[in-house]
Amino acid sequence: MIELSQVTKTFPGATTPAVDRLTFSIDEGEVVVLVGPSGCGKTTTLKMINRLIEPSGGTITVDGQDVLSLQAHQLRRGVGYVIQQIGLFPHKTVGANIATVPNLLGWDKARTQARVAELAELVELPSDALSRYPSELSGGQRQRVGVARALAADPPVLLMDEPFGAVDPIVRANLQDELLALQSSLKKTIVLVTHDIDEAIKLGDRVAILSEGGHLEQYASPAEILRNPANAFVADFLGSDRGIKRLSLIPISSVQLDPGPVLPRSASKAEATAMMKRYDIGWAAIGEGTRVEGWFTAEDLVGHDTLERVSAREYQIKLRPDDSLREALDAVITSHTAVAAVFDGEKYLGMATVDEISREIVQ
Ligand SMILES: Nc1ncnc2c1ncn2[C@@H]1O[C@H](COP(=O)(O)OP(=O)(O)O)[C@@H](O)[C@H]1O
Numbered sequence: 001m002i003e004l005s006q007v008t009k010t011f012p013g014a015t016t017p018a019v020d021r022l023t024f025s026i027d028e029g030e031v032v033v034l035v036g037p038s039g040c041g042k043t044t045t046l047k048m049i050n051r052l053i054e055p056s057g058g059t060i061t062v063d064g065q066d067v068l069s070l071q072a073h074q075l076r077r078g079v080g081y082v083i084q085q086i087g088l089f090p091h092k093t094v095g096a097n098i099a100t101v102p103n104l105l106g107w108d109k110a111r112t113q114a115r116v117a118e119l120a121e122l123v124e125l126p127s128d129a130l131s132r133y134p135s136e137l138s139g140g141q142r143q144r145v146g147v148a149r150a151l152a153a154d155p156p157v158l159l160m161d162e163p164f165g166a167v168d169p170i171v172r173a174n175l176q177d178e179l180l181a182l183q184s185s186l187k188k189t190i191v192l193v194t195h196d197i198d199e200a201i202k203l204g205d206r207v208a209i210l211s212e213g214g215h216l217e218q219y220a221s222p223a224e225i226l227r228n229p230a231n232a233f234v235a236d237f238l239g240s241d242r243g244i245k246r247l248s249l250i251p252i253s254s255v256q257l258d259p260g261p262v263l264p265r266s267a268s269k270a271e272a273t274a275m276m277k278r279y280d281i282g283w284a285a286i287g288e289g290t291r292v293e294g295w296f297t298a299e300d301l302v303g304h305d306t307l308e309r310v311s312a313r314e315y316q317i318k319l320r321p322d323d324s325l326r327e328a329l330d331a332v333i334t335s336h337t338a339v340a341a342v343f344d345g346e347k348y349l350g351m352a353t354v355d356e357i358s359r360e361i362v363q
Pocket residue numbers: 011012014018036037038039040041042043044045
């Protein structure tokens with residue numbers, strides 16, 4: 001869908017190129033994240049794809065067409081662009097901001113209005129937001145407006161430059177999730193720039209790691225990069241917690257879960273105590289098969305001969321099979337029970353312990 005071949009950019013007066021003979025290609029419908037330290041040429045590369053910056057050399061094609069041969073309006077229709085710091089027009093309403101490209105393309109009013117309403121719903125803006133001004137929205141909402149504006153003419157390609165840079169970490173995580181959800185239905189070709197390796201790992205089907213001068217150090221799936229960094233630069237950029245990062249890519253469903261210390265109501269106190277001993281923990285769960293009511297501690301057994309009347313405590317954290325092992329590890333560390341109980345809806349599947357999780361890290 002997008003091909004860069006020997007693309008170079010030397011800014012006027014610069015002695016070395018900002019981007020030096022960069023070659024890579026992006027398939028239709030994939031999310032490619034360009035990541036690297038500040039000043040390595042990420043923004044320059046992105047801007048050359050839609051000709052906000054003219055390359056000094058090399059060729060770039062989008063959907064088979066040389067971008068240098070395309071008219072500005074053709075590029076605008078085919079390539080949506082979300083810029084760093086969002087860049088909404090402050091004196092225009094949110095609705096007018098989203099309508100920017102349809103207006104440039106000369107759509108009639110009814111079509112534009114219908115499209116704006118559709119996009120507001122798609123990115124989950126509150127219904128009254130369209131008549132407000134960008135300054136009256138939260139950072140997360142402004143970010144959604146930026147995405148809606150880029151999607152307005154339904155371009156097959158979306159370029160996003162640090163799209164979540166301006167918001168706090170919680171909003172950022174939500175926006176990342178929303179982008180992934182949106183992408184699973186829209187299936188755009190997305191090139192996203194970030195300096196945040198965790199964001200790259202989370203969002204990218206493939207990740208291009210760049211060093212200064214737009215030098216491509218590695219271009220592969222997040223799992224492959226984490227498993228097998230191409231060189232010392234990449235390993236260093238990934239950081240010392242590379243093993244932990246890998247966990248975020250592995251779903252709980254891919255590991256063999258332990259059935260856990262589960263006993264039926266009919267079990268005796270002695271059986272419960274023996275079970276805790278076997279697992280070397282201070283609690284056990286009440287249930288049978290895939291039905292688990294909750295858990296209890298050794299103290300909860302005082303005054304009981306069986307589990308018949310012991311009250312079951314709720315699991316604070318219930319993990320789902322499609323949660324990652326990194327989430328499981330968080331749960332293990334923060335929960336009272338020191339394990340992560342995994343449920344598929346109401347169905348108890350078992351528990352993940354540090355043993356199961358760490359086995360994946362060392363592999
Ligand atoms: N308009 C410009 N004029 C001159 N130099 C520029 C311009 N834009 C970027 N540069 C330089 O090009 C290099 C790459 O910049 P940029 O692509 O913005 O990096 P990144 O987005 O990876 O942080 C930097 O050294 C930067 O100073």
